[in-house]
Amino acid sequence: MSDIARALDRADGTIHCTLREAGGVAPPERGRAARALQASEREEVSRGLAAGQSIRSIARRLARAPSMIGREIARNGGRTRWSPQQIAGWLTVQHPDDPEMRDSHETIYLTLLVQARGALQRELMSHLRRLRSVRRPKGALSNSRGQGQITDAVSIRQRPAEAEDRAIPGHWEGDLTAHP
Numbered sequence: 001m002s003d004i005a006r007a008l009d010r011a012d013g014t015i016h017c018t019l020r021e022a023g024g025v026a027p028p029e030r031g032r033a034a035r036a037l038q039a040s041e042r043e044e045v046s047r048g049l050a051a052g053q054s055i056r057s058i059a060r061r062l063a064r065a066p067s068m069i070g071r072e073i074a075r076n077g078g079r080t081r082w083s084p085q086q087i088a089g090w091l092t093v094q095h096p097d098d099p100e101m102r103d104s105h106e107t108i109y110l111t112l113l114v115q116a117r118g119a120l121q122r123e124l125m126s127h128l129r130r131l132r133s134v135r136r137p138k139g140a141l142s143n144s145r146g147q148g149q150i151t152d153a154v155s156i157r158q159r160p161a162e163a164e165d166r167a168i169p170g171h172w173e174g175d176l177t178a179h180p
Contacts, residue, residue, distance in 0.1 A: 037064070037072055045069060084108035 005015045019025060032038075037045070041062050048058035055073065059066040084105035095101035112124045162168060 035068075037062075037068070042072065042076075045072060049073065084112075 001015045001019070002012055005012045008015070041064070044062055045058055048061070055069050056066045059069045062069070087108055088103060088105040091102045
């Protein structure tokens with residue numbers, strides 16, 4: 001904006017306000033690098049993996065380097081393991097008009113980690129990318145120290161001596177509790 005202001009002999013603030021009122025400057029068109037795999041090539045990789053083909057044979061068929069195919073596979077979750085986010089997204093694409101056929105990734109995690117038991121849970125857990133036995137939802141507090149605890153609590157055994165004679169108001173709170 002400074003270059004535009006200098007070229008037009010205007011203040012930076014004037015250019016900024018004018019651009020903001022006009023909706024700003026459009027970002028450049030996003031696109032993949034020319035070397036990146038195209039959607040059709042990604043589909044071929046997917047088909048090859050589903051057919052059990054090696055990375056080298058897939059790369060040979062696409063005339064690409066095996067390392068590029070390997071990186072593409074790793075970037076998209078590996079050979080067989082889908083994340084719960086990917087499953088939830090796939091369900092949304094497959095069933096756009098049927099909300100009963102969709103679920104959130106949080107529900108999928110909870111189903112795998114909480115509801116399944118024994119051998120079934122081990123079988124299902126083996127398909128997760130991260131083998132954690134406990135998972136907190138994203139909305140849960142990450143710092144849960146002190147929940148349900150009185151901070152800076154002082155034991156009743158450490159109360160001052162003047163509290164024993166109960167001569168000062170405010171030291172009577174013990175009298176309000178029921179004694180057996």
